[in-house]
Amino acid sequence: MNNxxxxxxxxSGPSGSGKGTIVNELIKNEQYALSISATTxxxxxxxxxxxxxxFMSKEEFLEMINKEELVEWAEFCDNYYGTPKSYIEDKIxxxxxxxxxxxxxxxxxxxxxxxxxxxxxxIPPSLTELKNRLLKRGTETSEIIEKRLMRxxxxxxxxxxxxxxxxxxxxxxxxxxxxxIIKTEHFKANRRTxxxxxxxxx
Amino acid sequence: MNNxxxxxxxxSGPSGSGKGTIVNELIKNEQYALSISATTxxxxxxxxxxxxxxFMSKEEFLEMINKEELVEWAEFCDNYYGTPKSYIEDKIxxxxxxxxxxxxxxxxxxxxxxxxxxxxxxIPPSLTELKNRLLKRGTETSEIIEKRLMRxxxxxxxxxxxxxxxxxxxxxxxxxxxxxIIKTEHFKANRRTxxxxxxxxx
Numbered sequence: 001m002n003n004x005x006x007x008x009x010x011x012s013g014p015s016g017s018g019k020g021t022i023v024n025e026l027i028k029n030e031q032y033a034l035s036i037s038a039t040t041x042x043x044x045x046x047x048x049x050x051x052x053x054x055f056m057s058k059e060e061f062l063e064m065i066n067k068e069e070l071v072e073w074a075e076f077c078d079n080y081y082g083t084p085k086s087y088i089e090d091k092i093x094x095x096x097x098x099x100x101x102x103x104x105x106x107x108x109x110x111x112x113x114x115x116x117x118x119x120x121x122x123i124p125p126s127l128t129e130l131k132n133r134l135l136k137r138g139t140e141t142s143e144i145i146e147k148r149l150m151r152x153x154x155x156x157x158x159x160x161x162x163x164x165x166x167x168x169x170x171x172x173x174x175x176x177x178x179x180x181i182i183k184t185e186h187f188k189a190n191r192r193t194x195x196x197x198x199x200x201x202x
Numbered sequence: 203m204n205n206x207x208x209x210x211x212x213x214s215g216p217s218g219s220g221k222g223t224i225v226n227e228l229i230k231n232e233q234y235a236l237s238i239s240a241t242t243x244x245x246x247x248x249x250x251x252x253x254x255x256x257f258m259s260k261e262e263f264l265e266m267i268n269k270e271e272l273v274e275w276a277e278f279c280d281n282y283y284g285t286p287k288s289y290i291e292d293k294i295x296x297x298x299x300x301x302x303x304x305x306x307x308x309x310x311x312x313x314x315x316x317x318x319x320x321x322x323x324x325i326p327p328s329l330t331e332l333k334n335r336l337l338k339r340g341t342e343t344s345e346i347i348e349k350r351l352m353r354x355x356x357x358x359x360x361x362x363x364x365x366x367x368x369x370x371x372x373x374x375x376x377x378x379x380x381x382x383i384i385k386t387e388h389f390k391a392n393r394r395t396x397x398x399x400x401x402x403x404x
Contacts, residue, residue, distance in 0.1 A: 165391040189367040
């Protein structure tokens with residue numbers, strides 16, 4: 001599989017869907033590379049350049065936007081965050097599957113630029129379960145939790161733009177399912193055109 | 203998974219690709235049903251109605267064509283062969299995945315009528331290997347073998363219309379790969395719309 005191009009895999013889901021934990025499990029597999037974001041935010045203690053983020057000045061970031069070197073970007077609390085194309089393309093050309101954990105708007109932007117990317121949406125088994133998970137964290141007020149639930153329902157309208165929908169009943173199950181999805185996506189006929197050419201040349 | 207609709211799975215490949223053996227292995231799994239053809243050919247000894255074929259008169263077959271009750275059909279040595287829609291639809295409505303072993307033209311016809319069907323094309327590891335397999339059978343003249351190889355190369359042009367391309371390096375591998383493909387196809391967001399509706403109603 002190493003001589004074929006890697007696949008871009010976007011993972012989204014509401015806050016409380018468990019997508020963060022799932023991504024952390026996935027990237028233990030050496031076949032995958034986690035996409036690294038560029039940001040104008042200052043590094044926090046322990047954060048390393050090129051591992052947690054590509055840190056840069058506002059001027060550098062704006063230049064990346066102008067040169068269309070970002071797949072998607074957003075401004076949040078006076079800082080810019082974005083996904084550099086070069087890192088993703090370098091990894092997929094080396095045959096690695098690149099995982100992006102990204103929200104709905106960004107995901108659709110990725111699909112626009114890379115139509116061959118696969119979009120996976122993760123949902124909790126039910127809204128009740130989602131509410132319970134958010135309550136369990138104990139970090140948010142009930143007002144914020146209500147907002148998050150409303151947002152989760154709104155986001156469901158975008159699920160039809162996604163390729164796969166997974167129900168997070170257990171982290172292990174979902175990780176296995178994503179591994180299977182990526183494996184079978186490599187069998188897609190339109191990803192194996194070089195194989196067809198090779199046989200024809202015979 | 204039993205409350206969701208089954209998937210139509212079409213399997214094609216050149217003579218010598220091993221697709222017959224693969225299909226026989228697959229249908230040992232109770233989740234799958236093999237599509238049964240209608241034919242005007244007389245039953246051979248041991249062949250049972252509704253198991254090997256739906257046997258019928260030429261008049262009955264022509265009526266099925268007129269009523270558009272066949273997904274695809276062909277005439278071969280003065281006999282008609284075709285795939286009845288009713289059998290397939292009955293099985294997928296019961297949640298079974300229906301396997302069709304069918305040649306390229308028929309496969310494209312299935313996709314036209316059922317765009318949600320998945321088409322899998324199986325190839326041998328190389329043309330040399332395909333030739334060896336055909337020679338090993340010892341049932342065909344070298345002239346026929348050459349014709350089959352030419353046809354196999356021609357068919358490769360249609361692979362881009364297929365969803366998946368699998369290389370038959372071992373029967374077990376391909377059977378596993380097809381099982382994985384069918385499993386992940388059930389995770390497709392557009393096959394899980396009822397799940398989204400259910401959560402929204404909450």
